[in-house]
Structures are given as structure tokens and as C-alpha cells.
Amino acid sequence: MSRRHRRDPRESQSPDEVFSEMLIAARELLAVRSPLDAELMVSDMVGAWWGRRLRRGDAEQVLGEGLVDYAAKAGSPAALTLLIALAYLGTARQAAKAEGAALALIERDVARPRWADRLGAVKPTGCFVSRDAYGDQDTVVCTFAYRGADSGEDRHALVVVVDYNMRGIARDAWVSSHVEKLLEQAAAEAEANPMLRFEEIEPQQARALLESAMKATVEYGHRRTTAPVSDSYSAYHAFARSRIKALPPGRKRPAPLHSEAPYSRDRRAMLAAEFLSSDAAEHLSDPSAASRCADHIIDYGCDQDFGRPLRVSPTKCETFLLDWLPRKVMLSPAEQEAVPYVLGAWARFAARRTGLPDEGLRATLDGIWETTARFAETYRDPTTFGLDRDLLDRLLPDGDLSALARRVFAFPFLQGTHGEIKLDLLNPSDEADRRVLLGIDHGGELNRPDYDEHLAWHEEIAGRLWEGDPPQLWEAAQRLLDLGHDRHDVLHVLIEIAERIGDDPEELAIALDDIADIPDEPPV
Structure with missing residues (x-):
């Protein structure tokens, strides 16, 4: 099917209008001779909604299963051909519905092309x-x-x-x-x-x-x-x-190139020690900063790259410097200065261990040096914005820079005093201190009859924001804040959704993704 027939389901058309156009396009299926061409045409057709999320529900259900129902009612040869293809190409639910609908049309002697029996065989x-x-x-x-x-x-x-x-x-x-x-x-x-x-x-x-x-x-x-x-x-x-x-099942996923046995904490520490004592690291002038940078490099390879700390490439090193470090790690000024040089030394050390060809090592080193200047521009130390180091230590005990904004949103009162309480001494990662901080945040609601239960829900949301679980929670909060809504109203909307959905992580993620604005009367 030519791409001119594909429509973006996010447009203002109703589902039936989308289905009608798809059924018209499906007439082309009657003219093709090859089952391969037919499969590719239908795959292109249903690809119009792949990866989409609709406000009215899951795209595969609303559009995919809806198309099956629409074609079944149409009952034309083009509709039957489309159903036969969806019985093979659709999701499990789509395939089951399409097969039943196709059999019903076949029993009514609706015409179908010769290649239909070979589809997917x-x-x-x-x-x-x-x-x-x-x-x-x-x-x-x-x-x-x-x-x-x-x-x-x-x-x-x-x-x-x-x-x-x-x-x-x-x-x-x-x-x-x-x-x-x-x-x-x-x-x-x-x-x-x-x-x-x-x-x-x-x-x-x-x-x-x-x-x-x-x-x-x-x-x-x-x-x-x-x-x-x-x-x-x-x-x-x-x-x-x-x-x-169509491929036979029964084997584990083959390991990516350079994969090794899992790295325990002790094994990571041993690898760092081997690197720091190697010839590749002998020119590094700040052993303390080099050690901490090596730990970050190893953690990135183990946790983000399928347990492959010794794998180096221009792309991986660039991603580490320009994407992961600026988002995830709180570096000291000495570490910020040292990390590109430590990464270059690590590339030499790792290439010898993995047997990376010399041209690959040269390209990796060139990539690191080209990225070094951009790293200095990309990495932003929060202390340069006037944030107190002690405050940062309390908000980022794990050094996760990406958590800073959402944790500040969850716990806005961390400095100064409240009555006799010194907020600078409270630790938002401690459960007891966290409840005190949230209680101060909700001091104006002490008289509401469900105060304890309500505060418990605020603790739940604050804990989820602290951990970033699910990520859609903070994404939804940011969308609402960008629209100018009050922080407390935003929190109440998040609480209402979490309370309504319960413990289903997939449903919770979908519900949070669907938030576009706060109703005129936000839940309290």
C-alpha cells in the first residue's frame, strides 16, 4: 500500500472515518498477486498507529480491534482480505477477533484472493x-x-x-x-x-x-x-x-559482544583498582578524582550497557559524557575536570582487554577529545546556580542529578525554621523526617476529618516522586505546572489517579500519560 493512504490517528477524524479510509485502501489487496506484497501492505497500514497513545484508550484496542469490527460489518471482499491479513499480522486479541470474523465471511461465500491461503505460511x-x-x-x-x-x-x-x-x-x-x-x-x-x-x-x-x-x-x-x-x-x-x-523458540537471548559474567560490587571495585594501577592511568594527576570517575564509568557500563564496563566506542563514550553524566551524576569540580581524561585512559585500558582493533581505539579517543569541550558546556553543576551544597547532599544522597527537580517539588520546605523545628536538620530520605516535612507542608489542613489518610497519600506520592517510579508521574506533574496550575492542586490530581488506579503499573502509566489538564474542580 502506498503511504499516501496512511493517516495519523491523532488527527481529528473519528475512528469510523479512519476505518473507512483504510477499507478503501484495502481494495488494493485484491489486485496483488503475492502474499508477501499483501502482508507488507497491511503491515504498513496498521503501522499508522504503532506506538501511539490515545486519550480515549489504547491505540491497539481502539483502532486495531475497532478496525476488525468495522471490516466484519462491511463484509466486502476487501474487508475479508484485510481480516485474513490481520489474523496473521495483528496482536493476539486482534488476530483472534479477525480470524473469527473472516471465517464468518468465508461461510457467506465472500470472494477472497488466491494467495489468501498462503498468507503467513x-x-x-x-x-x-x-x-x-x-x-x-x-x-x-x-x-x-x-x-x-x-x-x-x-x-x-x-x-x-x-x-x-x-x-x-x-x-x-x-x-x-x-x-x-x-x-x-x-x-x-x-x-x-x-x-x-x-x-x-x-x-x-x-x-x-x-x-x-x-x-x-x-x-x-x-x-x-x-x-x-x-x-x-x-x-x-x-x-x-x-x-x-515463525522462528522456532527455545533459546536464551545471545549475549551482546564483549558481555561477561555479572559484575558484583566487589568485582567492580577490583576492576577499578586494576585500571588505576595500569599503565593507561599513570598520567592521571588526581588519583582521588580519577578513582571516583572510574567508578562512574564502570557503573555506567554495568548498569546501562548489559554488564559491559570494558566496552568502549565513540558513540558510547559520547552518550556517557553528554547524556548520562549530566542527567544522573553529581560531580565535584575536580571530577568535572578529570572525567574526560579518565575516560580516555579507560578506553586504552579497556581496548587492550577486549582486543578492540587499533583503528577502533583511535576513533574512540578522537571521539572523546571532540566531546570534551561540549561536556564542559553540557554539564551544569547545581552549586553554580546558588544551591547550597548541604541541601544538595540531602536531596541527592544517591548522586542522581535527574532526581533534583522532582524531589524539590515533593519537598519544598527544607531550609529555615518552622516554629521550633529546624528544617535544615531534617532528612527527606528518612521516613520519620519525611512525614514531619509533609505535615508542615499541610499545616493548613489539620482540621479536615480525613487528615491522617490524606497525609498518607501525600507520603505515597512524595515517595514515588523521590524514586521516580513511575516516570510518568513527574512528567504529568510538569505538564500541569507548565499550564500554570498550583503545586498543591497538581499533587491532588496525582493522588486521585493513584488512588483510583491502584497497584497496576501499566494502567497507572497510561492514566498519567492521558492527563492533559486539571478539571475545573480538582479533586481534594
Whole structure:
């Protein structure tokens, strides 16, 4: 299906208007001869709402299942063809509804194309992975053929790019019908480039790897509203999901390049000591700052990069300096000065341990030096804004810079006195002190009959904001604050939603994402 038929469901159309246009577009399915073309057309069609969240509910349910119901009522040959495709390409709920609706239309002798019986009837013919020596990404190639087809007829390859610098998400996907040319080109590139590896893997391994990557894409989108995928990813998402199910299950996800056994705290400390005593670190002039910077580098590799502290690449180092450190870590002035130099020394130390080719190490070091000036501009020390160091220590005992704004919002009274209470001595991370601080914040509500219960809910929300769990809580609060709403009204809206939803984290995240404004009469 050409992309001119795709409409963004966020537009002001009603669902039935969207479905009507999709059913008109589905008439093209009657003209195609290949089941592969039909599957790609429908995958492109339903990709219009992939990753969307609608105020009126989940897009897959409102639009996906709604389209099935609409097509079932239409009862036309185009509708039947669309239902047959959705029975294979849809989510589990969509597929079950589409199959039942399609069978009902078939019993009424509604015409269907010849290729309908072959839709999705594929077998895997080989799985491969192209890996860069840095361990930044895997390009997975899975080839398929239709069962019973002539040799080479409709043979195709699904290609998915897995990006480990983005938490292992599936970042890109496409389909090629030039299978042999694709494989020959990948093998030739690997043979000519020492920074590339190309190898065949078991279909079970490919399935586990791709299932994990596609799940990571969804989770990344939940944390950051949208996942940074290619423009084509949504169009191929349903097709990729269906082809992955055609691969045999039964294996664990293959470890990314340079993965090792899990790093305990003791093992992390030992690795830091090995680095600091190595030739690579001998030129570092501030051993204390270098030690703390090494700890940050190791923690980042262990906690954010699949347990790979020794993996270095230009992209990983840039992400560490310009994205993770400025958001997450409270650095001292000495650490701010030292961290680019420590990272360069770490790259030399790690490259020797992992066998990274010399050209890869040179590119990594060049990337670090190019990023150093930008790091000085990107990193903002809160003390330069006039914030007291003692206050920062109380708000950030874990050094998590990203938590500063939401913790200040949760506990605005941390300095000065209140009666005989010295607020500077209260610790918001301590449960007893936290209740005192929130009680001071709500001193004007002492006479309300449900004061204890109400204060307990404020403690619940404050605790969630402190931990950033779920992240949508602070995101919703910021949207409402940006609209000019009072802090206390915002807190009451968050309490109302948390109380109404209960302990279901997914439903809570959706409800918080749906907050666009406060009603005229906010809950109290």
C-alpha cells in the first residue's frame, strides 16, 4: 500500500472515518498477486498507529480491534482480505477477533484472493547477524520462504537493527527480496573490514534476540514517551512481529559482544583498582578524582550497557559524557575536570582487554577529545546556580542529578525554621523526617476529618516522586505546572489517579500519560 493512504490517528477524524479510509485502501489487496506484497501492505497500514497513545484508550484496542469490527460489518471482499491479513499480522486479541470474523465471511461465500491461503505460511531458511567490533549494534538478517512455493519464489529477508547504545532496542527494520545479494554483500563487507563480523546464528537465537529487542523498544517508549526508531520501523513492525513468531523458540537471548559474567560490587571495585594501577592511568594527576570517575564509568557500563564496563566506542563514550553524566551524576569540580581524561585512559585500558582493533581505539579517543569541550558546556553543576551544597547532599544522597527537580517539588520546605523545628536538620530520605516535612507542608489542613489518610497519600506520592517510579508521574506533574496550575492542586490530581488506579503499573502509566489538564474542580 502506498503511504499516501496512511493517516495519523491523532488527527481529528473519528475512528469510523479512519476505518473507512483504510477499507478503501484495502481494495488494493485484491489486485496483488503475492502474499508477501499483501502482508507488507497491511503491515504498513496498521503501522499508522504503532506506538501511539490515545486519550480515549489504547491505540491497539481502539483502532486495531475497532478496525476488525468495522471490516466484519462491511463484509466486502476487501474487508475479508484485510481480516485474513490481520489474523496473521495483528496482536493476539486482534488476530483472534479477525480470524473469527473472516471465517464468518468465508461461510457467506465472500470472494477472497488466491494467495489468501498462503498468507503467513512461511518457513525460516537461515538467520545471520552482522556485528560491529565496538559492540554498538547487531544487524540481524532472517530469511524466509513460503511453504510449497517454487524455488526462490517470494523468498525474502527481514532485517532488524538492534542498538545497544539505546538499551538494546530494535531501532530499524526493513524487508528485502534480494536475499542472496544481501547476504553476499554483508559477508564481503565483513571480510574487507576488521571492524565488522558476519556469522550465521541458530533461528532460536535470532528469535530470542529479536523478541528482546522489540520488547525493549516498547519499554523505551514508555519511559521517554517515544522510542528513537527509524521512520520505516512502524511500517514494518507488524510484519517483523509475525515473522519472529515463525522462528522456532527455545533459546536464551545471545549475549551482546564483549558481555561477561555479572559484575558484583566487589568485582567492580577490583576492576577499578586494576585500571588505576595500569599503565593507561599513570598520567592521571588526581588519583582521588580519577578513582571516583572510574567508578562512574564502570557503573555506567554495568548498569546501562548489559554488564559491559570494558566496552568502549565513540558513540558510547559520547552518550556517557553528554547524556548520562549530566542527567544522573553529581560531580565535584575536580571530577568535572578529570572525567574526560579518565575516560580516555579507560578506553586504552579497556581496548587492550577486549582486543578492540587499533583503528577502533583511535576513533574512540578522537571521539572523546571532540566531546570534551561540549561536556564542559553540557554539564551544569547545581552549586553554580546558588544551591547550597548541604541541601544538595540531602536531596541527592544517591548522586542522581535527574532526581533534583522532582524531589524539590515533593519537598519544598527544607531550609529555615518552622516554629521550633529546624528544617535544615531534617532528612527527606528518612521516613520519620519525611512525614514531619509533609505535615508542615499541610499545616493548613489539620482540621479536615480525613487528615491522617490524606497525609498518607501525600507520603505515597512524595515517595514515588523521590524514586521516580513511575516516570510518568513527574512528567504529568510538569505538564500541569507548565499550564500554570498550583503545586498543591497538581499533587491532588496525582493522588486521585493513584488512588483510583491502584497497584497496576501499566494502567497507572497510561492514566498519567492521558492527563492533559486539571478539571475545573480538582479533586481534594
